[in-house]
Amino acid sequence: MQKREYHSSKYIREIPLTNPGTVSVGRPSSSMTNNNHRPNNKMIRHTAYKEQCLYIKDRLIEDGVYINWNISPEPFFMEKKELTFIESLGRCLYLFYSASNNLYYQSIHGKQPEWIAGYLDQGKPQSLIEYARMNRMKNLLPGIIRPDIILTKDGMVATELDAVPGGMGITGSLNSAYSSTLFIETDNKIVGEGEGMADGFLNMLKSAAPRIDDPVIAIVVSEESRDYRSEMEWLAGAMREVGVNVSTIKPEDIIFTEEGLYIKSGENRCKIDVLYRFFELFDLMNIPKAELIMYSAKKNRVSITPPFKPFLEEKMLYALFHHPMLREYWMTTLGEKVFSVLHKILPPTWILDPAELPPYGIIPGLKVGKRPVACWAELKQATQSERKEFVIKPSGFSELAWGSRGVVVGHDVSKKEWGDVIDRTLEDFYRTPHILQKYHKGRHVEVNYLDQSTGDIKTMKGRVRLCPYYFVYRKDVKLAGILATVCPLDKKLIHGMTDSVITVVASS
Incomplete structure (x- = not known):
């Protein structure tokens, strides 16, 4: 695929831009901008911000990932101390997944109370429970870890974990767009920078088939997850630019044989080495060829990530973590330091x-x-x-x-x-x-954004949700980007609504 070229000069003209600093998070402090004020300095900055937003929006549209949210002229700035903590959190959450996995298997084998597995299996079809319990599945863990982090007055709270997260392509596109602008200088780097998301995703997928140098990769997106297809196509396109054989396909596009799973490639077909499952396990009954996909994984004909382990996708894992009867298990398995970090951040x-x-x-x-x-x-x-x-x-x-x-x-x-x-x-x-x-209420932050109805740059007072994306490569956990979603103060829940401002995080 030919590498996409963008021309920011179309939007950023000869306007003297300043690189704003930050007090803590969010909107930069005006006291930290250029102090050599001129009468029209505010107007120039307003024009620059507007041009910046138009450039970012055009990038997102061209990448096929824009869904009518508000655009900020700048990333969401955070202090390096807070970002260092978020970066280190990935390892803690990986250990939490590993300990949760171990707890489940100990429960089904009588080494822990059987009610643990009973809770985690509740509401699942028996066939999926038995599939997840196969020995060859035992050590498989999600290759992507994405918590939803709320910034509160008392610190950070990770309200949920998502092993099959959306937003990866949006984060990658935003990272690339903001990294190419004049607002980002040496001291203010986007977390993951321009290529971090695509590189992290690719390395994670390659680690699922470590014996194959150049694996054929299929990103399988279901009908139920169709709203995310365009951003997964963006990720696939970014990987193809560096020579990877990767396709974004529907489940029905898969060709099954006893030797493995295949996809069409021109006049021929290619055997899939790694299949990325972008569909939810509750939807298996509606996934064409789901049983054939699972059969191929069972026979070791294809590597699939994330694994078919529904118990690792349960929010009730938080309840088990906080249960007093299991405290000794978590302390012993995680270690006191990791346990202390998780005890503070998991509500x-x-x-x-x-x-x-x-x-x-x-x-x-x-x-x-x-x-x-x-x-x-x-x-x-x-x-x-x-x-x-x-x-x-x-x-x-x-x-x-x-x-x-x-x-x-x-x-x-x-x-x-x-x-x-x-x-x-x-x-x-x-x-x-x-x-x-x-329930933890987020602290107030401020972000600039382009009001699409008036064309003016405005400031939103809101609350922010941070979504860090960690990719696991052979037990090494890397932070590749952080999506920031800011919603107005009158909204109780923070998600990607049309009233929100969506941007990415940069260090201040």
Whole structure:
């Protein structure tokens, strides 16, 4: 594929740009810009920002990844101390996945309580449970780790982990666009820089087939995940530019034989060495040729990542991490330092299980106000002030478990609605388990953006979600980019809505 060429000079003219600094995160401080003010300095900066936004937007459209969000003229700046912590967090989260994997297998073999695997298998088809338990699957872990991090007044909180994340192509395109602008100088580097996402993704995929020098790679995107197809095509295009044989395909495009899986290549066909699974396991019944894909992996005819292990895609892993009976396991397996980091950043979580407790029992660590909770009916009586502490989410293996679908914030609904949600989730436990999680409100940040209706540069006061992308290469964990999504203060949930500003993170 011919390398794409962009001409930023089309948008950045002879305008004296300044490289803004930052107080902590978000919008740069005006006191740190050029102090040699001229009467029209503000107007020049406004024009420069507008031109910058138009350039970024044009890049995203040309890359095929733009979906009508607000464009910022600059990345989201963070202090190096905070970025150093985020970079080191990847290793901690990898160890968490590894320890969770080990905990599950110990549970099914009687070395840990059987209720652990019972919870993690709840609502899954038996055939998938048995497939995930095969010996050859035992050591397989996700090759991509992406937490959702909320910046709060008290620090960072990783509200979720996603092993099949969207946003990779958007982050890569944004990284490339911002890295090519005049706003980024030597001391203000984009995290991952221009090629980090594509390089990280490629190295992760290659590590899935370490004995093959130049593997044939297929990124398989399902119909249910079609909204992400264009960004996965961007990633594939970036890898083809460096000579990789990679295609973005639909499941039905796969050709099955007993020797392996193939894709068409001109008049011929190529055997797939590595298959990247960009489809959710709850959707397997709707995936054409899913059984043939799983059969080929079982017979070691193809390497697939992430693995078919639904228990590693459950939010209830957080509840197991915070369970007092398992504290010794986590401390011993992770080590005290990693355990301490995760204990601070993973919010307290409880599984909404309808099973009755004995009269003297309580749910460990759960309080409404200052009162310990002995049954879920007590949670239904929480006042609005008390409900602001909690959020309810599907744990996983559900079409409602991603993209903020199915999430209910306690103080965003009435007391009756809150009670109805609790009743409904308890009734759904055996089909779709839910979790209760401590809700953390993000601290206020500011970002500049181009108002598409007026064409003016405005400042949004909002809250930010950071999505770092870590790629695993043979147990080495590398941070390749961070997507920043800022939503207005009146929004309880932070996701990629049309009102949001989406950019990437740079060091200040």
